[in-house]
Amino acid sequence: MFAMTIDQRASRRDGDRVPQLLDAFEARWPGVVAGSTARRAPGCVRGFERTVGDEVQALFEDAALVVELALWVLRHGGWSVGIGAGPVDEPLAPNARAGSGPAYVLARDAVEAAKSRQRVVPLSVRGAHHQAGLDTEAVLTLVAAIAVRRSAAGWEAVDALEAAGPDARQEDVAAAMGITQQAVSQRLRTALYDESRTAARAGAHLLVSAQG
Incomplete structure (x- = not known):
């Protein structure tokens, strides 16, 4: 499983942008937001919802969807993205906010790391398979960096x-x-459109391996 935690950057300056983020998610990927009137999106186990402050979290079983979401968020900026790959406690909680298990803990560690000002791209990936998580992060960071520099x-x-x-x-x-x-x-x-797509697919494959 893949837990995804996204935290707003500079919220004191920009105000609460969580509602706009959730609306944008639902418009682009119907069913990825908790409480959506649409059917739950394929690959989404528990939809995005606010957890604490200016933070949202969701749980997925589709690595490609996680990568697509992460790269979209990073393109538009203003958010730190943490991805945790690993098992979750069962039976599953009714929502992401109440979820527990290694994937959630890893996502928490990842989003805290993503907030570092030393990072050019505010993304971090942590996996039950530690090295695969780091490899995933390296590939996705490169793809996101290319996107940021795209004209x-x-x-x-x-x-x-x-x-x-x-x-x-x-x-x-x-x-x-x-x-x-x-x-x-x-x-x-x-x-570098074709190259970025190929690298993003590789990142999704690595993310699967990061589950351990």
């Missing part, structure tokens, strides 16, 4: 391609954007 033009191409769906052709994306296919291709290459 607005690069993100425009990436977002357009992903919104068009897995079978979309660059020609169709280019037509929708009003630019040439060559320009789309150049933007995606500069954005």
